[in-house]
Amino acid sequence: MIFLWMINRQIFRKKYNSSVKISENGLLIPNRLLREANLFHLMMPKNKWEIIANSLLLQKNEIMRIDILTIFPEMFESAFSHSMIKRAQEKGLAKICLHNIRDYSTDKHKSVDDYAFGGGAGMVMMIQPIESLILKLKAERTYDEIIYMTPDAKVWNQREANKLSLAENIIILCGHYKGVDQRVRDHYITREVSIGDYVLTGGELAAAIVVDSVLRLIPGVLSDETSALTDSHQDGLLSPPVYTRPANHNGWKVPEVLLSGNDKKINEWRENQSFEITRRVRPDLLDE
Numbered sequence: 001m002i003f004l005w006m007i008n009r010q011i012f013r014k015k016y017n018s019s020v021k022i023s024e025n026g027l028l029i030p031n032r033l034l035r036e037a038n039l040f041h042l043m044m045p046k047n048k049w050e051i052i053a054n055s056l057l058l059q060k061n062e063i064m065r066i067d068i069l070t071i072f073p074e075m076f077e078s079a080f081s082h083s084m085i086k087r088a089q090e091k092g093l094a095k096i097c098l099h100n101i102r103d104y105s106t107d108k109h110k111s112v113d114d115y116a117f118g119g120g121a122g123m124v125m126m127i128q129p130i131e132s133l134i135l136k137l138k139a140e141r142t143y144d145e146i147i148y149m150t151p152d153a154k155v156w157n158q159r160e161a162n163k164l165s166l167a168e169n170i171i172i173l174c175g176h177y178k179g180v181d182q183r184v185r186d187h188y189i190t191r192e193v194s195i196g197d198y199v200l201t202g203g204e205l206a207a208a209i210v211v212d213s214v215l216r217l218i219p220g221v222l223s224d225e226t227s228a229l230t231d232s233h234q235d236g237l238l239s240p241p242v243y244t245r246p247a248n249h250n251g252w253k254v255p256e257v258l259l260s261g262n263d264k265k266i267n268e269w270r271e272n273q274s275f276e277i278t279r280r281v282r283p284d285l286l287d288e
């Protein structure tokens with residue numbers, strides 16, 4: 001069973017580079033695969049199909065726009081002014097707009113939160129400033145998703161990042177205090193995201209993580225478009241170990257096979273390592 005599955009992965013890896021076509025459900029199907037699509041779909045473990053969606057942006061010329069709604073816009077400045085996210089913006093592949101929710105409060109003290117009905121510790125973010133901001137943005141363009149960052153939601157993963165990388169315009173609302181008034185969630189939010197089973201002080205760090213994981217999938221953001229496709233998790237497995245010079249550091253040697261120049265052997269070794277590491281560290285991924 002496992003053997004078959006590894007063969008499938010090899011075939012998949014060979015094929016996902018072919019030219020692509022958008023399927024009805026918004027997923028992308030490499031042209032060469034169209035005829036074989038049904039068979040291919042059957043062969044693939046259930047979550048692998050979505051990886052293909054990744055390349056959809058190869059056909060899109062639109063800039064991805066992300067509006068972030070927060071009471072701490074400064075928290076994003078450092079995260080978004082380096083490396084990948086900076087490059088994505090400089091290359092005009094993505095535009096990140098930070099909005100301070102407080103600027104939209106009509107209250108004379110510019111309040112953004114209030115006591116919880118029913119009592120209990122902690123403040124609740126009020127509807128008014130968030131609503132004003134969301135309505136303003138929605139009047140300017142159509143949004144694919146309005147996401148609320150909150151620990152009480154489905155946990156973010158690579159599959160979700162792949163899917164979101166296909167969106168054109170998204171809003172991300174960062175929660176604080178005890179969270180936002182439930183009516184904002186009921187009436188404006190289209191999707192809720194947590195980054196793991198622990199509680200952060202606010203949604204900002206979580207939002208930065210979501211943005212990073214999505215932007216790096218946009219072709220042209222990473223120098224080698226295929227490199228995002230070989231990431232850990234992208235095929236449901238963790239990555240194999242990597243080495244660089246020197247080949248021998250005080251007796252710590254690089255595995256012989258990597259110096260062999262034999263691509264077939266090297267790929268086999270990497271596949272095996274990926275599989276072994278996943279089995280040891282994250283056996284849950286193999287059950288998915």
Ligand code: 6GU
Nearest residue numbers: 149150195196200202206
């Ligand atoms: Cl999205 N927000 C907060 N405040 N805590 C979290 C989280 C989000 N995801 C995990 N913990």
